[in-house]
Amino acid sequence: MAVSGLTMLAYLVAHVAGNLKVFFGPEEFNGYAHWLRTMGAPVLHHEWGLWLARIVLVLAVVAHVVSAYQLSRRDLRARPTAYVHKRGKASYATRTMRWGGVVVGLFIVWHILDLTTGTVHPGFQEGRPYQNVLDTFSTWYGNAIYIVAMLAVGLHVRHGFWSAAQTLGVGNARRERVLKATADGLALLLTAGFVSVPVAVMTGVVS
Template sequence: MSTIAAPSQAQRLTLFYREFIGKKIAMALSGVVLFGYVVIHMAGNLQIFAGREQINSYAAQLHSSAPVLWGARVVLLTAVLVHIYTAISLTRQSRAARPEGYRKTGQRHPNLPARTMLFSGLALAAFIVFHLLHLTTGTVHPQFADLKPYDNMVSGFQMPVVALFYVLSVALLGAHLYHGAWSMFQSLGISHPRYTPALKKFAVAFAFLLTVGFSLVPLAVLFGVVR
């Protein structure tokens, strides 16, 4: 009598990911990784207000262990790729399941961040590429100095176009994070009428504080508070 081999763990995960709920959970989990990163990254950036020595020492410490640094980069890159691929896949799946004529006249639209999540996500991906080339590799930074983030940010953000581009980009990031945080709670099953209002307020506060936190550095340099 022939036997059918049970699917492996990898096969079960693949089959689960193909389902709509699987993709939603993948979006949520990759979002958790990205949320954690932006909080840590913002905290690192804000050390510029403690002076040149503090933030330059912080950068040197981060680069002191290559295995840890590259391990974190691999995890982050994986989360970004999963997040982008899954977002595109979910958008296609939703559009395929909803014919063009389905929409009713006078139907209420969801909020703007929700309707523009794919666009804002792709725009942020482009911004991240520029940010890496500007302040990580120095490829597009005319005065880049290795492991000297203080000087790199000061010389970089003294250009009004660059500083305002960063502020607009982090404002877009805030809008994306607001809806992303709320969707993440729902996808992970953290939703209940009793504490849903508190979760919504948390999503708003989280997005607002990150937007302000990331905007402080370019604006402080632009207006001469940090020089």
């Protein structure tokens, strides 16, 4: 659970950095999209690097979902009946981890169909990623889906990063404050970075 989560977190950091290139114009953003298909060249064939990255991500997602299911089943077996006295109130991010994961999972499917295959994107133009981003975020539903999903990602990262540190033995009483601050900072930066793109399109900053 922890390793697969951190793998996806590393991808999110790289992905938001790439997304922010949209602020530098179509040439910069389209150039980045082209590089994704040629990374690893000339050692790797066209798109091989991209497909390797996709395979690693799919494996990480599957491992994360399977681990979440197994942990849920283990929790139920360990505690088949509810606690008589409620434990201390957990944070909102902690209490929404499971449903947040479902929201993010559904968003991944929609995001691929929207900006990768163009299946649910009526005006999709192959080879013009900058224009496709503008088209998606020129619709109210495109913005709504994306922003809600990115808020869910932020909450998931906030709790997940700290939890992964504990699982891998990095956390302890002395480091807890630093780890929680790091988790908060990562979640805030990722959410702000991702959400800034649709907001910039909506406000005309990116056009």
